[in-house]
Amino acid sequence: MSVWNAPVKSTPLNAVISLPPSKSLTARALVLALLAEEPTLLTNPLRCRDTELMIAGIQEFGAQVDEQAGGLLITPPAKLTPQTGIIECGLAGTVMRFLTPVALLSGRPVRFQGDEAAGARPMKGLLDALTKLGAQFSDMPKPGHLPFTISGQLNASEQLQQLQVDASSSSQFVSALLLISPALPFELQIEVDSVLPSIRHVEMTVAEVNACGGQIENLGGETGDWNTRQIRHLWRCRPACLRGGERHIEPDLTNAGPFLAAAMICGGQVSIPHWPAKTFQAGDAWRQLLTPMGARIYRSPEGSLVCQGNGVIGGTQCDLEAIGELTPTLAALCTLAVEPSKLTGIGHLRGHETDRLTALETEIKRLGGKAKASETTLRISPSPLHGDLVQTYADHRMAMFAALIGLQVPGVRIADIKCVAKTFPDFTATWETMLAGANGSA
Numbered sequence: 065m066s067v068w069n070a071p072v073k074s075t076p077l078n079a080v081i082s083l084p085p086s087k088s089l090t091a092r093a094l095v096l097a098l099l100a101e102e103p104t105l106l107t108n109p110l111r112c113r114d115t116e117l118m119i120a121g122i123q124e125f126g127a128q129v130d131e132q133a134g135g136l137l138i139t140p141p142a143k144l145t146p147q148t149g150i151i152e153c154g155l156a157g158t159v160m161r162f163l164t165p166v167a168l169l170s171g172r173p174v175r176f177q178g179d180e181a182a183g184a185r186p187m188k189g190l191l192d193a194l195t196k197l198g199a200q201f202s203d204m205p206k207p208g209h210l211p212f213t214i215s216g217q218l219n220a221s222e223q224l225q226q227l228q229v230d231a232s233s234s235s236q237f238v239s240a241l242l243l244i245s246p247a248l249p250f251e252l253q254i255e256v257d258s259v260l261p262s263i264r265h266v267e268m269t270v271a272e273v274n275a276c277g278g279q280i281e282n283l284g285g286e287t288g289d290w291n292t293r294q295i296r297h298l299w300r301c302r303p304a305c306l307r308g309g310e311r312h313i314e315p316d317l318t319n320a321g322p323f324l325a326a327a328m329i330c331g332g333q334v335s336i337p338h339w340p341a342k343t344f345q346a347g348d349a350w351r352q353l354l355t356p357m358g359a360r361i362y363r364s365p366e367g368s369l370v371c372q373g374n375g376v377i378g379g380t381q382c383d384l385e386a387i388g389e390l391t392p393t394l395a396a397l398c399t400l401a402v403e404p405s406k407l408t409g410i411g412h413l414r415g416h417e418t419d420r421l422t423a424l425e426t427e428i429k430r431l432g433g434k435a436k437a438s439e440t441t442l443r444i445s446p447s448p449l450h451g452d453l454v455q456t457y458a459d460h461r462m463a464m465f466a467a468l469i470g471l472q473v474p475g476v477r478i479a480d481i482k483c484v485a486k487t488f489p490d491f492t493a494t495w496e497t498m499l500a501g502a503n504g505s506a
């Protein structure tokens with residue numbers, strides 16, 4: 065396995081970093097292009113392991129994908145037709161969740177399989193919902209998990225179908241149903257009768273579907289800021305023809321986190337160009353999350369997000385239920401902070417690439433830190449740190465977590481650094497460019 069010696073940096077940063085495009089927006093755009101009535105030109109799509117698997121996935125259902133300068137031209141099939149009957153999911157939550165309902169739409173059996181670790185990721189809430197719509201699942205050694213074969217026909221006898229979904233383990237169950245909803249021959253109402261984590265990603269799905277001509281209405285009331293919990297979740301989804309056309313993908317604001325956090329750890333400043341003025345990405349919350357920990361952070365008139373730090377990091381107490389994806393980066397800052405921190409609302413991270421609460425607790429302790437994970441919470445307190453070989457558990461965000469600690473703590477080595485390819489294949493090169501103080505472009 066490839067080990068990377070995390071570079072230490074003892075002088076302030078001054079870098080401009082162009083980020084790779086958003087994983088979540090690219091995944092949604094690919095699925096919507098597959099279901100559209102006309103071709104889509106996707107400009108600035110993310111190319112990484114997760115999105116290559118998604119491209120292969122939509123090709124499996126008959127989409128034609130042509131490389132064009134700066135983008136991908138996607139021509140949807142006249143009818144969804146599985147080619148080999150197998151979808152390779154790797155470890156991508158988006159692929160395993162978003163394409164399973166597409167298989168039901170196709171009406172043909174499709175096998176879903178992935179990495180060994182993918183077999184631990186929750187699917188049950190989605191499989192239960194699809195069963196109510198007519199799906200059957202077989203050859204599933206561990207019920208509610210990959211691998212499985214989906215077959216059966218969409219039950220289209222009703223004009224209106226109401227689905228109660230348990231999405232407590234992943235918002236992607238809801239996003240997956242919302243994404244296919246325009247292609248259904250009936251109106252679908254989706255009610256979530258459980259906790260719903262990562263609500264920002266569901267709001268992103270609704271916005272993306274509707275931007276392509278979908279007709280999804282949120283009947284559950286608006287969420288406020290990322291840390292406001294919504295009481296009732298209900299969406300009405302009407303059948304609609306999805307448009308193609310040109311779609312441009314925003315930079316990945318979640319992957320901005322480690323670079324913004326680096327400015328806080330080393331001092332100095334990091335700027336990220338093309339920060340959208342309005343976005344549904346979880347990573348926009350860095351602006352609110354990092355300020356109380358000591359950052360000066362603002363969007364410049366030219367549209368760059370600028371983060372300035374002085375090397376002193378305060379502790380934080382925050383509820384990350386709506387934006388859990390940001391936790392590993394925030395946990396690195398908490399590990400280096402001068403005060404204790406408490407991160408709450410993150411039980412669903414136990415079903416991410418790895419059980420992130422256990423992984424973070426284990427790796428913080430390995431480096432001499434103090435951490436305690438409970439079912440849904442992570443507490444981190446200041447403690448002298450030392451270098452060691454940090455395990456990454458196939459999790460790109462654990463590698464980025466360790467790179468942040470390594471900026472300040474000599475001797476941090478990162479196991480299986482190649483796992484960053486899940487969303488950011490050029491992570492180490494971009495990191496080194498940042499440390500060299502140059503303008504980096506991913």
Ligand SMILES: O=C(O)C1=C[C@@H](OP(=O)(O)O)[C@@H](O)[C@H](O)C1
Nearest residue numbers: 088234235236239261262265389
């Ligand atoms: O829909 C998406 O693109 C995502 C939703 C979230 O999943 P969970 O709801 O499982 O946390 C997030 O953590 C993941 O990285 C991407």
Ligand SMILES: C=C(OP(=O)(O)O)C(=O)O
Nearest residue numbers: 155156157158389416417
């Ligand atoms: C949870 C994540 O990924 P996935 O889309 O595979 O769920 C993540 O990228 O942090």
